[in-house]
Amino acid sequence: MAMIPxxxxxxxxxxxLKQKYPSFLHKHPRKTTNGQTxxxxxxxxxxxxxxxxxxxxxxxxxxxxxxxxVNLIRRFVNIIDSLTDSFISSELEQKHFLNH
Known part of the structure; x- marks a missing residue:
């Protein structure tokens, strides 16, 4: 996320800050930029x-x-979401980076 200024x-x-989190979280969004970002x-x-x-x-x-x-963040999030308990890094590279 630090890639974005x-x-x-x-x-x-x-x-x-105008958004509302889903009710199961019982909280509202906080600023992303509060000194330490x-x-x-x-x-x-x-x-x-x-x-x-x-x-x-x-x-x-x-x-x-x-x-x-923003698109890179989306891609990374999709990769992380698709990971299982074990994977072979060479397959990960082929599967997620080379085919997109």
Missing amino acids: VSYWEKFDLLF MNSLKAIEVYMITHYYLELFTCIENYQAIERE
């Missing part, structure tokens, strides 16, 4: 952002400048 995360926050986010917050809220970046002016990075 802080200035975009600040704009993201304006949209993100991503370092202070909890794992569930990173999960929610990367799985459900990345689309908010498309509403930000000049999104095209970070579109590649």
Whole structure:
């Protein structure tokens, strides 16, 4: 997530803080840019952002400048989601990077 400049995360926050997490989480989103940036986010917050809220970046002016990075995050999230308990790294590379 650090591939995206802080200035975009600040704009993201304006949209993100208006969102409501699913009721089972019993909390509301926190700013992503609070001095230490991503370092202070909890794992569930990173999960929610990367799985459900990345689309908010498309509403930000000049999104095209970070579109590649957002797409890389999506790809990495998909890879992590598809991992099982064991895998062969060469198969992972062929399966996820070379076929996309």
